Amino acid sequence: MDIIQECFNNIGRSDINKNSKNLLSDGIIDSMDVISLVSEIEKYYKKSLNSKFIKAEAFENFESIAKMISKAMV
Template structure:
């Protein structure tokens, strides 16, 4: 989960941590944050994140992001 925290830190969202949930549905993050996260994820993994994975339910919590990355970045 530390890597996900690092992604949030790099987009200047140090206010978000792994104990939070409903990040998108409670307007804690928005589409701009998601696109910035995607850019950081792609930079870290050195490969693009397929559009199929860029959907709201994959960005609701650290757990959801981690699960999505485990599948998307195989």
């Protein structure tokens, strides 16, 4: 979860934390935030994130992001 927080901090969204829910569905983050977040994840893991993992439901909260990363970056 620390990696996810670091990624949010790096895109200027330190207002988002592990307790934040419904990030996309409530409009807390938008598509540009998702693109920036994907870029940060790719930088951290030094690996491209396959587009099949980039789905709205994967960016709703820290838990869903962590699940997506565990599937995509292993």
